Amino acid sequence: MSKTFDIAVIGATGLIGETLLMVLDEREFPVGNLYPLSAGEAGSQVAAFGERNLRVRAVETFDFATVALVFLLEPLAAAQLARIEAAGCALVDLTGSLSAQQAPCVVAGVNSQAAAAGRWLRSPLPAVVALASVLGTLRQVLGLQRVTVTACLAVSSRGRDGIEELARQTAQLLNARPVEPQLFDRQVAFNLLARASAEMPDGHARDERRLAGELGEVLGAPQLPVAVTCVQAPVFFGDSLAVSLLCDEPVDLPVVRHCLEDAAELELVEQGDYPTAVGDALGQDLVYVGRVRAGLQDPRELNLWIASDNVRKGSALNAVQLAELLLKHTL
Amino acid sequence: MSKTFDIAVIGATGLIGETLLMVLDEREFPVGNLYPLSAGEAGSQVAAFGERNLRVRAVETFDFATVALVFLLEPLAAAQLARIEAAGCALVDLTGSLSAQQAPCVVAGVNSQAAAAGRWLRSPLPAVVALASVLGTLRQVLGLQRVTVTACLAVSSRGRDGIEELARQTAQLLNARPVEPQLFDRQVAFNLLARASAEMPDGHARDERRLAGELGEVLGAPQLPVAVTCVQAPVFFGDSLAVSLLCDEPVDLPVVRHCLEDAAELELVEQGDYPTAVGDALGQDLVYVGRVRAGLQDPRELNLWIASDNVRKGSALNAVQLAELLLKHTL
Numbered sequence: 001m002s003k004t005f006d007i008a009v010i011g012a013t014g015l016i017g018e019t020l021l022m023v024l025d026e027r028e029f030p031v032g033n034l035y036p037l038s039a040g041e042a043g044s045q046v047a048a049f050g051e052r053n054l055r056v057r058a059v060e061t062f063d064f065a066t067v068a069l070v071f072l073l074e075p076l077a078a079a080q081l082a083r084i085e086a087a088g089c090a091l092v093d094l095t096g097s098l099s100a101q102q103a104p105c106v107v108a109g110v111n112s113q114a115a116a117a118g119r120w121l122r123s124p125l126p127a128v129v130a131l132a133s134v135l136g137t138l139r140q141v142l143g144l145q146r147v148t149v150t151a152c153l154a155v156s157s158r159g160r161d162g163i164e165e166l167a168r169q170t171a172q173l174l175n176a177r178p179v180e181p182q183l184f185d186r187q188v189a190f191n192l193l194a195r196a197s198a199e200m201p202d203g204h205a206r207d208e209r210r211l212a213g214e215l216g217e218v219l220g221a222p223q224l225p226v227a228v229t230c231v232q233a234p235v236f237f238g239d240s241l242a243v244s245l246l247c248d249e250p251v252d253l254p255v256v257r258h259c260l261e262d263a264a265e266l267e268l269v270e271q272g273d274y275p276t277a278v279g280d281a282l283g284q285d286l287v288y289v290g291r292v293r294a295g296l297q298d299p300r301e302l303n304l305w306i307a308s309d310n311v312r313k314g315s316a317l318n319a320v321q322l323a324e325l326l327l328k329h330t331l
Numbered sequence: 332m333s334k335t336f337d338i339a340v341i342g343a344t345g346l347i348g349e350t351l352l353m354v355l356d357e358r359e360f361p362v363g364n365l366y367p368l369s370a371g372e373a374g375s376q377v378a379a380f381g382e383r384n385l386r387v388r389a390v391e392t393f394d395f396a397t398v399a400l401v402f403l404l405e406p407l408a409a410a411q412l413a414r415i416e417a418a419g420c421a422l423v424d425l426t427g428s429l430s431a432q433q434a435p436c437v438v439a440g441v442n443s444q445a446a447a448a449g450r451w452l453r454s455p456l457p458a459v460v461a462l463a464s465v466l467g468t469l470r471q472v473l474g475l476q477r478v479t480v481t482a483c484l485a486v487s488s489r490g491r492d493g494i495e496e497l498a499r500q501t502a503q504l505l506n507a508r509p510v511e512p513q514l515f516d517r518q519v520a521f522n523l524l525a526r527a528s529a530e531m532p533d534g535h536a537r538d539e540r541r542l543a544g545e546l547g548e549v550l551g552a553p554q555l556p557v558a559v560t561c562v563q564a565p566v567f568f569g570d571s572l573a574v575s576l577l578c579d580e581p582v583d584l585p586v587v588r589h590c591l592e593d594a595a596e597l598e599l600v601e602q603g604d605y606p607t608a609v610g611d612a613l614g615q616d617l618v619y620v621g622r623v624r625a626g627l628q629d630p631r632e633l634n635l636w637i638a639s640d641n642v643r644k645g646s647a648l649n650a651v652q653l654a655e656l657l658l659k660h661t662l
Contacts, residue, residue, distance in 0.1 A: 146629075148558070150481035150573040152523055166521075171505060174498070186610055190497075192483055192564060192571045194605035194622050194636040203584075203602065203624030212627050225629040227479070227575040229622070229636065233523060234565055240523045242481040242573075244558040253534075271534065274525035279517055291525050291560070293534030296543050298477075298556040305525040305560065 004032035005331060006066060008089075010059055011073030012036030012047040015159050016094065019316035020071060025050045027320055030327070037062055039074040064089050068331055071319060072097075090330055091120040092322045094315055096210055098122055105217045108321030109265050110136035115325035123322055124214035125207060126314020127151040127230070127239045130306050132218040133287045134243070137263040139219070141255050142302070143248035147226045151211065152233040152240045153196045154277065154310050158183055163236055170234070184232065193232035205230055238277025239314065241306040250299035253292065260289055268292070274305055281307040285317055335363035336662060337397060339420075341390055342404030343367030343378040346490050347425065350647035351402060352380045358651055361658070368393055370405040395420050399662055402650060403428075421450040421661055423653045425646055427541055429453055436548045439652030440596050441467035446656035454653055455545035456538060457645020458482040458561070458570050461637050463549040464618045465574070468594040470550070472586050473633070474579035478557045481573045482542065483564040484527045485608065485641050489514055494567055501565075515563065524563035536561055569608025570645065572637040581630035584623065591620055599623070605636055612638040616648055 007024075011017045013036065024031055036047035036056045045056035059080055064070065064087035075097040076084075084091060093103055103120035106112065110132045115121055124132070131149060138144075155162035161183045169179050169189035179187045186193065195205040212226040233240070260268040267286040269275045275288030288307040295301025308314055338355075342348045344367065355362055367378035367387045376387035390411055395401065395418035406428040407415075415422060424434055434451035437443065441463045446452055455463070462480060469475075486493035492514045500510050500520035510518045517524065526536040543557040564571070591599040598617040600606045606619030619638040626632025639645055 146577075148479040148575045150560075152483075152562075167505070170501060174502060174505065186607065190566050191607050191609040192566060193607060194571070194573075194638075199603055203622065204627060209627065223628060225626060225632065227626055227629075227632055227634055229481075229573040229575075229634060231483075231571075231573060235521050235523060240525070240562075242525075242560040242562060244479045244560075246477075272530055276517065276522050276524060278522040291534065295556060295558055296535060296540065297554060298558075301556065301558055303558055303560060307525075 002030060004030045005068040005327070006033040006035070007031055007069045007071070008035045008037050008062065008064065008067045009047070009071045009073065010037045010039060010076065013038070013045050013056060014073060015156055015311055016315045017047070017073050019311050020073070020319055021047060021049045023312070023316045023320045027324075029320060029323060035062065035067060039076055039080075069323060069326065071323070089119075090326045092319050092326070093120065093122045094319055096122075096125065100217060105214045106322055106325070107132040107136070107218050108318055108325065109133065111218050111220065112325055115322060116329040119326070119330050121322045121326065123315065123319045124218060125211050126157065126308065126310035127153065127241060128211055128214045128218065129314040129318045130239060130287045130308035131241060131243065132215055133263075133265050134260070134289055134304070134306055135215070135219060137259060137266060138245070138256065141259045142251065144221070144224060144245060145248060146246035147215070147224060148244045149226070150229050150231060150242045152192075152231045152235070154233065154235045154237050154239060155188065156237050156311055157196065157239075166234055166236060188232055189234050191234060194229070196230040196232040235277055237309060237311060238281045239308055239310045240277050243304050243306060245302040246298075247300045247302055251294050251302045253294055256302065257292060260292070275307040277307045281309045281313070283312060284309055285313055287313060333361060335361045336399040336658070337364040337366070338362055338400045338402070339366045339368050339393065339395065339398045340378070340402045340404065341368045341370060341407065344369070344376050344387060345404060346487055346642055347646045348378070348404050350642050351404070351650055352378060354643070354647045354651045356381045358655075360651060360654060364398075366393065366398060370407055370411075400654060400657065402654070421657045422452070423650045423657070424451065424453045425650055427453075427456065431548060436545045437653055437656070438463040438467070438549050439649055439656065440464065442549050442551065443656055446653060447660040450657070450661050452653045452657065454646065454650045455549060456542050457488065457639065457641035458484065458572060459542055459545045459549065460645040460649045461570060461618045461639035462572060462574065463546055464594075464596050465591070465620055465635070465637055466546070466550060468590060468597060469576070469587065472590045473582065475552070475555060475576060476579055477577035478546070478555060479575045480557070481560050481562060483523075483562045483566070483571045483573075485564065485566045485568050485570060486519065487568050487642055488527065488570075497565055497567060519563055520565050522565065525560070527561040527563040566608055568640060568642060569612045570639050570641045571608050574635050574637060576633040577629075578631045578633055582625050582633045584625055587633065588623060591623070606638040608638045608640075612640045612644070614643060615640055616644055618644060
């Protein structure tokens, strides 16, 4: 019998946690005991893993010495993180709460080599998984001078509460009732919100700064100018990215298309067609790319559209792939 | 009694036509007789103008010698256009079917002086009215090297049919029934479509090429690189634009904000807040601007967000303002 690893999943019952457990099972990750944990009240929650129903426990009283690997889907207080570190666990963070010093940011297939550097890894924003997959591929055939991206994020980036609120607001509007925003700061149904997270004093939103920082880290190009607007869209699942790249040289479109076609983790839709979050990306392990075109005035410009499942591909799958890298290098 | 002008409105009963008649009335344009026309079957349609209900007539049998000014909201066959020209009418085109040679493209307050050049004028895409209003203002304090815009267009850019289809698709989905796309090529409810018009062989969509061309014409900068993606959003009214500008020099944000604040046709929302199509722009004559911020890595980058009512501000109001310019220069 081959070796198995005991695992703790902190935040196992959320949208991403549920999908993470499914992907661990699907990919036959060598899981021994699996402990679903909650940073808050565990109550009587249960998490499904394969055919097992597992009771959720509280982080505070959990003995991390009993597991080899932790998936962090809820931010923890520093004292709890210190306990995980002291127990010598490997860790995959999806919360964005760890620094680059604590754990390198890794997108599987783009900078997998960075996973050899430590026992703790950060999985970036779902939009970064999609964007880095495409840009990491394109860098084989072109040099990037500048990246501009409008990232239209699904409400599921705010978890189940986001989904419930879009559904509730939509039903209120269709029934000509007043909209009552709760999670979002205003009407998101039949609207677009100009930012998807809190704004900082310099005018950038938290997730915009995070996106640019993580993209630069994953591509190993921290100086690459990245202009980013994260828009909250009235879409349940799937991020859509409108991307414009300025390249070193005039873009050779057939070479670009050939390069995108060859990438195992990408699906390039044929010319004249385009992918959407709902129609293509939903539930898929691939990042969808379309609308590939040069600039109207500047031949060094390359424009494209990316659709990707934020919960599965952008979060759960990359996290499990990072765990597979830890398995290879560290565990 | 002051002079009045007899006017024909071709496409008077559509969403834009209805609003155009309202704006003509509100702004007390000196209308004598008003003739609502239809390029197709006029049937028994009636258009409301002020307190009058006017029967819609067919273009084919209308004598254009009886009017001084024509608003063109539906594309016409060349023979009908020739009749309007032969009758010596002034014309404001909103269809995008005329060339720059036939009529200059004008945004009131941006390149109003171009309206003196002829009797026929083109009103551009609503997104161009919004974008040119902002960029025309900003050019007072900065030099533009490059414009990148993701224009998320409301379904009302496709008229009443667009509105009905988004409502129908949304209701179908909320009732767990299959979606039946008709006007749009796929599910637009709870989704984002990567283009809002037909794609040309070079991969650009028709409205993307039109947007870039009209913007360059209005700004008098046809060589300015404009990267544009027009996205069809599940929004009933109001265009939202995520804009990134590359400028000649590092951006002085206080100067930029002051310049935007001073512009009569713009409303700059305060820092920390942001405008939306539904919450701010709807029914307004102003273009709303927010999320003004410099680049994260490049101080020559300026990012902002624009929301504007595509039907009123972007179409009907600009068309009436062009008619006012014709009144001053030509009629």
